[in-house]
Amino acid sequence: MNQPSSTLLPSASLRIGDLAPDFEARSTVGPVQLSAYRGRWLILFSHPADFTPVCTTEFVALASEAAAFDTRDCALMALSVDSLFSHFAWLRMIRDRFGIEVRFPIVEDPTLVIGRAFGMVSAQDNDSATVRTTFFIDPGGVIRAMTCYPANLGRSVPEMLRILDGLQAIDAHGALAPANWQQGEPLLMAPTHDLDEVFAASDATSWFLRGMGGQD
Numbered sequence: 252m253n254q255p256s257s258t259l260l261p262s263a264s265l266r267i268g269d270l271a272p273d274f275e276a277r278s279t280v281g282p283v284q285l286s287a288y289r290g291r292w293l294i295l296f297s298h299p300a301d302f303t304p305v306c307t308t309e310f311v312a313l314a315s316e317a318a319a320f321d322t323r324d325c326a327l328m329a330l331s332v333d334s335l336f337s338h339f340a341w342l343r344m345i346r347d348r349f350g351i352e353v354r355f356p357i358v359e360d361p362t363l364v365i366g367r368a369f370g371m372v373s374a375q376d377n378d379s380a381t382v383r384t385t386f387f388i389d390p391g392g393v394i395r396a397m398t399c400y401p402a403n404l405g406r407s408v409p410e411m412l413r414i415l416d417g418l419q420a421i422d423a424h425g426a427l428a429p430a431n432w433q434q435g436e437p438l439l440m441a442p443t444h445d446l447d448e449v450f451a452a453s454d455a456t457s458w459f460l461r462g463m464g465g466q467d
């Protein structure tokens with residue numbers, strides 16, 4: 252399987268709430284199919300290129316925290332335009348230099364079919380490299396959050412975990428996560444849609460800004 256088997260179409264307009272396009276491709280752990288991850292959370296993320304400084308720090312950081320994603324029942328899957336053998340050589344270098352084995356799959360996408368379908372290729376640059384796009388995909392295969400960073404700014408693993416924790420908490424409690432929310436802190440209740448409750452509320456804000464107590 253040298254080409255991803257799929258009917259992927261280019262898209263720059265994937266949105267939160269869309270079903271993640273399915274694909275099958277070669278990766279560093281063998282063939283992978285996105286839809287095979289249904290039932291678990293999945294973070295699919297692209298990086299500009301193997302053997303580059305920021306990307307190397309991201310992979311060391313992510314592989315070091317692999318257990319934290321696993322505990323949250325979340326798989327990681329990386330992707331770039333580089334070939335499978337480039338991925339292998341880079342992972343070997345990371346293992347030898349940093350003592351970290353990257354065991355989550357890194358997909359090869361030399362034809363950019365997957366990168367274009369997910370809008371991971373910069374529309375502005377004439378460069379074929381994917382940018383640092385991250386998709387948080389829920390167990391139903393739905394895109395629940397996306398981030399996009401430029402090539403020269405590395406992602407924050409604590410923020411990736413915080414986004415995942417927030418999505419899982421709001422699903423579990425039917426609630427809202429406020430600014431700077433961290434796991435274990437109080438969530439917010441959805442505001443009422445009932446005018447009688449608005450007038451009956453004890454003060455001017457408690458009908459729409461109300462906590463739920465501490466949750467995981």
Ligand code: BEZ
Pocket residue numbers: 299300303304305306307402403
């Ligand atoms: C980096 O990962 O360091 C990088 C990749 C592409 C362009 C610039 C920096």
